Amino acid sequence: MAIQRVLHIVGKMDRAGAETMLMNLYRHMDHNQIQFDFITFTDEVGDYDAEIKALGGRIIPILASHSLTRMLKLKRFLKQHPDYQIVHAHMLLNNAFHLLAAKSAGVPHRISHSHSTSNGKTNIVKKIYEQWALITNRTLATKRISCGDYAANYLFGTTKEVWLLPNAVDIQKMMTVANQSRHYIDQEFGAKGFGDKGLKIIQAGRLNEVKNHQFSLEVAEQLKKRQIDFTLYIVGQGPLAARLKQQVKDKSLCSNVKFLGLRTDITELMASADYMIMPSLHEGFPVVLVESQTVGLTALVSDQVSPEVDLGLGLVQFLPIHSAKEWVDCLLKPKNIRPNEKEITEALNLYGFSAVTNAQKLTQMYLNMK
Structure with missing residues (x-):
C-alpha cells in the first residue's frame, strides 16, 4: 500500500x-x-x-x-x-x-x-x-x-x-518522567544559586504580547513586596525577550526572575514546580495546560483562556488579569491535594487527550x- x-x-x-x-x-x-x-x-x-x-x-x-x-x-x-x-x-x-x-x-x-x-x-x-x-x-x-x-x-x-x-499528549511517558523529576529544579539550578528554596513558579510560552509576561512581572513585584521567597522561571523565546529582561533589571527582580530560553525539559520543570501561571490575553486550548495537568501541577490561568482547559482535576484556577494581588493571594494559599495517576489518566482519556x-x-x- x-x-x-x-x-x-x-x-x-x-x-x-x-x-x-x-x-x-x-x-x-x-x-x-x-x-x-x-x-x-x-x-x-x-x-x-x-x-x-x-x-x-x-x-x-x-x-x-x-x-x-x-x-x-x-x-x-x-x-x-x-x-x-x-x-x-x-x-x-x-x-x-x-x-x-x-x-x-x-x-x-x-x-x-x-x-x-x-x-x-x-x-x-x-x-x-x-x-x-x-x-x-x-x-x-x-x-x-x-x-x-x-x-x-x-x-x-x-x-x-x-x-x-x-x-x-503522551500520557504514560509524561507521568514516568514526572515521577523521576519531582526535585529536578533543585538538582538542575541549585548549584547556580537559585532553585533550591522558596516558591517555584513556571511560565512557559513564546515571549510575545499575547502571553502577557508584563502581568507576570507585576505578580513577581507583589511577591517581593510581601517578602516571599520565590523564583519565577520564564521558559521560551520571542520578540519581547530583551524588553522583559530590561524590565526585570529595572524592577530589581534579577534574583527572583530567571529566563531559561527554549528548553526540551518542560515536563521535568513542571513536575518540580509549585505552580504554573498563564495570564494570557487569549488562548485556544494550550498544550502546556494539558501537560501541566498530566504531571499534577496546579495552574493559575487568565479568565480570558477557554474554560475547556479545566479537566476537572482541581488543578486549574481562573483569575482576572486586572489584579496581580489576586494572583499573589492564590499563590500563597494552601494547594489542593494532588490527584493520583489513576484519576489523571481517567480524566485525560475521558476528554480525549x-x-x-x-x-x-x-x-x-x-x-x-x-
Whole structure:
C-alpha cells in the first residue's frame, strides 16, 4: 500500500503549541501508512526539523515576505507535486491563503485547523482582513478541525461539522518522567544559586504580547513586596525577550526572575514546580495546560483562556488579569491535594487527550480521504 503523504502548513516547526501537538501525533502514527511533510515560511532551522527528517518527513521552505506571494508560490508547488492530495493548514486566519492556493491547484482535501480563540487584532484594516479570512476559511475548507469548542466558534462560527481534536499528549511517558523529576529544579539550578528554596513558579510560552509576561512581572513585584521567597522561571523565546529582561533589571527582580530560553525539559520543570501561571490575553486550548495537568501541577490561568482547559482535576484556577494581588493571594494559599495517576489518566482519556488514540483517529481520517 502506498504511503499517504499529508502536507501541513505551519510557520516554522518550533516548540510552540500547535507544532508540539502535531509532533505528539506524528510520533505515534504508522509511517508505513501516513507521512507528514511541512511547508514552512522561513529558512531557519526549526526545533523539530531534525526529528521530522528522522521520522521520514520533509521540511519544504517557501520564502516570501508577503502572504500573496507565499500563496502563489504554494499554488505553484502544489501544481508541481500533484501527489499531495491533502493539505492541512494550521495558521488560523492565514489558512485562507493556503486554502485558496490548494483549491486553485486542484487539491481535493483541504483541512483548516483552528488552534486559537482570537487573532488579537483591533484596527479597522485588520478587522476587514479578519472577516474576509473567516469567510474564506469557512467556504474553502473541505474538513474543519479544532482543538476545542471556543476555537471552533472563532474560526468557523460554529461547532457543527467541526471535528474536535484535543491537543493530546503522551500520557504514560509524561507521568514516568514526572515521577523521576519531582526535585529536578533543585538538582538542575541549585548549584547556580537559585532553585533550591522558596516558591517555584513556571511560565512557559513564546515571549510575545499575547502571553502577557508584563502581568507576570507585576505578580513577581507583589511577591517581593510581601517578602516571599520565590523564583519565577520564564521558559521560551520571542520578540519581547530583551524588553522583559530590561524590565526585570529595572524592577530589581534579577534574583527572583530567571529566563531559561527554549528548553526540551518542560515536563521535568513542571513536575518540580509549585505552580504554573498563564495570564494570557487569549488562548485556544494550550498544550502546556494539558501537560501541566498530566504531571499534577496546579495552574493559575487568565479568565480570558477557554474554560475547556479545566479537566476537572482541581488543578486549574481562573483569575482576572486586572489584579496581580489576586494572583499573589492564590499563590500563597494552601494547594489542593494532588490527584493520583489513576484519576489523571481517567480524566485525560475521558476528554480525549491520549496522543496514541488521537493518532489512530487522525490516521483513519486521512486514509478515508483517499
